[in-house]
Amino acid sequence: MAGEVSVAADPRFGDYQTNAALVLAKQHGENPRALADRIVKQLNVSDISEPPTVAGVGFINFTLKREAVEKKIAELLTDERLGVERVSQAKRIVIDFGSPNVAKPMHVGHIRSTVLGDALARIAQFLGHEVIRDNHIGDWGTQFGMVIWGWKNLLDRKALAREPIAELVRIYKETNERANQDQNVRDAARAELVKLQAGDAENLSIWQQTVDLSKQEFERAYALLDVHYDIQRGESFYNDRLSEVVDRLRKSGLAEISEGAVCIFFRDIPELRDKPAIIRKRDGGFNYTTSDIATVDYRIRDLGADTIWIVTGAPQQLHFKEIFEIARREGYRADFRHITNGNILGEDRKLMKTRSGENVPLLEVLDEAIERARKVIEEKNPDLDDSEKDTIAKIIGIGAVKYADLSQYRMTDYVFSFDRMLSLQGNTAPYLQNAYVRIRSIMRRMGEKFSPPAAVRLTEPAEIQLAKKVCQFAEAVPQVLNDFRPNILANYLFELANSFHTFYEACPVLRAEEPSRSSRLALANLTGRVLQRGLKLLGIDVPEKM
């Protein structure tokens, strides 16, 4: 780890710095400054850097040569990948994210896992990994006893046709309430569940209908969010594999019977010692631990995954720790990661709910974001035609919601605020999109097709600063996967947009004299491509006008 070079903490220290001398001096018991001096003498970086300097207790600072930056920019102009290298060893990654439940509406809470997982998938793919996006839908479980009983006894067909999910939720809730008060209803619902699990044709048909209706609803959200899956293997997909999972684990001795249930104990792991995983209930039924073990099997054996990322809220940490531990005990060598995310809070700093205490439906949030964006467009740019305004409102509104989420560390509980994310100032999607729009405007006014110049000449501080920022894209993207932090990319893009806006104010492009004019055009064009590509990696679109 010694010898890492990072972007300088402060511009006064140049562009890049390394603490390698400090680390090495510590290891060898030497004087860090003296060591740094020796390193600097032997270092040959004259092709890209001014002579490195030693500062402070032994930091080595580098300032990029202007010519080197100019050369790099000229290279990037014709580089499809904008300097981002592919990983040397591509992995096959199954990424599990989103995972909504059937017969329940998607709510704001689903934004995080969905948007985070999607961004990680896009970034991993761009870096050269083979990515399989899997929507592990909650389409099986005890709630279906209630849903089926409600369907048979309480269903309003017209309401179902109008608002399928709302009606499913209504019958579920009402059945639940009745069951709480009436033992007969409770028993009846349980009986429906048993029939379903036994393969009863009528109940299976009802179940299938609720699954289909729910998937249609999910698709509306995914279309708006521009999120797409390669496969959707719900929990039910694993049903016929569950008994063999339990048999296998019993045979291998990993599982044992305790109080009538089949359990796996983790006696050698202190934090799991008193928390066994149940893989078959006393009544013979399976639960989600069983199905998640079957899911690991499938992903590794059938899909050939060597890496599995599961993106869900933090409450499931214990569960997945056990699932991964079981997989390791079974001999699986895959790289398992549980990527957790925090909660979305309301203005009251508690879990975001409606006034009546319900979850806030996802589609309502997205619609409101679009609506609010539309109003701002109306105000700022009334001359655009209506369909254009609609398109732009969607790009900005959805982008704002996604960016508000992705620009923050995934574990942080964050306060959801339309006003902030759409205030269109500061670190928001519209701010970044606006930088892109300004660039596109220049390109349109130029009046001809952009063709990259052979050489680039940079003179003004603002353009050199912007150019250096553009070059850092190649460093920002791979960093995201170190600890699954898309906010690193988001923050980079914000800094890039900021540098561009400064450049835009300080440096006229079209009115500049040659050779500045073509160099600035090239720099602006390249910045636009990085913004577009970077935002795309976050799942965010850019408009041509706004």
Add this chain to the structure above:
RNA sequence: GCGCCCGUAGCUCAGCCGGAUAGAGCAACGGAUUUCUAAUCCGUGGGUCGGGUGUUCGAGUCACCCCGGGCGCGCCA
């Protein structure tokens, strides 16, 4: 009781493997518009990094304890 996560400026948040005088945005205040989209830019003020002890040349970052908030802990998912 045990375990996990969080606590950084008035507000919302960055700060990845410990590294230089802790950074942004919003809000506040002061400037910039005959100029390619001002949804912008430039500037000013604002901090016992929840508290403490320890490890280290060096701690917002690591270890331990405490306080505060959230969540999870055998047959729901």
